[in-house]
Amino acid sequence: MLRSVNKHNGIPAYIQIIHMIKSEIILGRLKPGDQIPPVRKLKEIFDVNINTVLKALDKLRTEGILDSEQGIGFFINKNLNINSEAVKEIEMCVKKLKKLEIDLQTLFIIFEEVWKNVH
Numbered sequence: 001m002l003r004s005v006n007k008h009n010g011i012p013a014y015i016q017i018i019h020m021i022k023s024e025i026i027l028g029r030l031k032p033g034d035q036i037p038p039v040r041k042l043k044e045i046f047d048v049n050i051n052t053v054l055k056a057l058d059k060l061r062t063e064g065i066l067d068s069e070q071g072i073g074f075f076i077n078k079n080l081n082i083n084s085e086a087v088k089e090i091e092m093c094v095k096k097l098k099k100l101e102i103d104l105q106t107l108f109i110i111f112e113e114v115w116k117n118v119h
Helices: 013-026 039-046 050-062 084-099 104-117
Strands: 066-069 073-076
Touching: 013 039, 013 050, 039 050, 050 066, 050 073
Parallel strands: none
Antiparallel strands: 066 073
């Protein structure tokens, strides 16, 4: 869900915007080919300066996640490949971990260590 950025958590606003847009794509709420809201609307949603929105969108365009059409707007890259099977696997794993009462911080630590050691 797109919402205003947290201006007090130490994470730059443009990074938070990038993460929110990527989350919307990964979770399937934004699909390849979809147009995202206009920059001025995003400015209102995120409650930031318009240059902050443009910086985030430019980074997403550079990463190949967004395409832009002059005078029309920004779109999710039509060729973007989201591995929905991986998302489902992670959802199942998280459900199991929550049942085991593993908190998010511990999950990050475990994930990082496992990631480093799997070849």
